[in-house]
Amino acid sequence: MSRTSAAAAKALASSHFELFGLAPAFALDAARLEAAYRGIQAEVHPDRYARAGDAERRASMQMTTRVNEAYQTLKSPVRRAKYLLALNGVDVAFETDTSMPEDFLLQQMDLRERLEDAKDAAALDALSLHLHEERQELEKQIGQQIDSARDFAGAKPLVRKLMFLERLGDEIHGAYEALEA
Numbered sequence: 367m368s369r370t371s372a373a374a375a376k377a378l379a380s381s382h383f384e385l386f387g388l389a390p391a392f393a394l395d396a397a398r399l400e401a402a403y404r405g406i407q408a409e410v411h412p413d414r415y416a417r418a419g420d421a422e423r424r425a426s427m428q429m430t431t432r433v434n435e436a437y438q439t440l441k442s443p444v445r446r447a448k449y450l451l452a453l454n455g456v457d458v459a460f461e462t463d464t465s466m467p468e469d470f471l472l473q474q475m476d477l478r479e480r481l482e483d484a485k486d487a488a489a490l491d492a493l494s495l496h497l498h499e500e501r502q503e504l505e506k507q508i509g510q511q512i513d514s515a516r517d518f519a520g521a522k523p524l525v526r527k528l529m530f531l532e533r534l535g536d537e538i539h540g541a542y543e544a545l546e547a
Contacts, residue, residue, distance in 0.1 A: 382436035382449060392447055392505075392512040394440065403437045443505050444532050447512070447525040454518040458525055470527055477534055487545060494538050497531060504528050 383390040386402035410429040415422050439445045448458050466474075477493070484490045504527055511521035 381453065382440050385433065385436050386440065388440070390450060390453065392443075392450060392509045394446070396441070399437070399440055403433065406433050443501075443508075444525070444528050447508055447521065447528065450512055451518050451522060451525060456518045456522055458522060458529070466526065466530070467523070470530075474530055474534070478537075481534070481537060481541060484541060487542070490538060490541055490545070494535075497535055497538065501528065501531050501535070504531065 381390065385406070386399055388394055388399065388402070407430070410426050410433060412423065412426045412430060415426040418426070439449050451458055477497070480489075480493050484493060504524060508521055508524045508528065511517050511524060
């Protein structure tokens with residue numbers, strides 16, 4: 367087995383955190399993640415293996431795909447939280463479990479009404495700022511549940527809330543685009 371194939375097998379078998387040499391935690395050093403990602407990409411990028419044999423080129427492609435997937439997962443707070451919960455046996459079950467606290471659902475309805483009523487960039491800016499603050503607070507709570515308390519099941523409803531807020535953020539982004547059109 368070539369050196370590239372052995373490295374690919376190891377990379378494919380490791381967790382996203384192990385791949386980048388990071389401790390499994392919700393709070394992570396984004397600069398360290400970025401540096402690790404760039405370092406691995408420089409080693410495994412398919413361009414480096416253009417003249418190599420078929421097996422090494424395939425291994426390079428597999429590693430590149432794996433590294434990109436892991437990086438995108440760890441870079442996103444929602445995806446990172448879901449991944450950490452899954453590593454610890456907790457399924458967020460967002461698609462099948464639709465129960466949410468009533469106060470949170472009422473807040474979501476209010477935010478969506480505000481989004482529908484937003485007719486200019488200033489209104490979207492205010493809503494976006496509010497959403498950013500909500501997400502920061504929720505991410506802080508998730509970090510405490512996962513990293514400090516090690517309460518993965520207790521983090522599940524918080525992660526589900528963050529998923530809702532991420533979706534709303536996408537809708538706000540779409541509203542900005544609609545204003546520009």
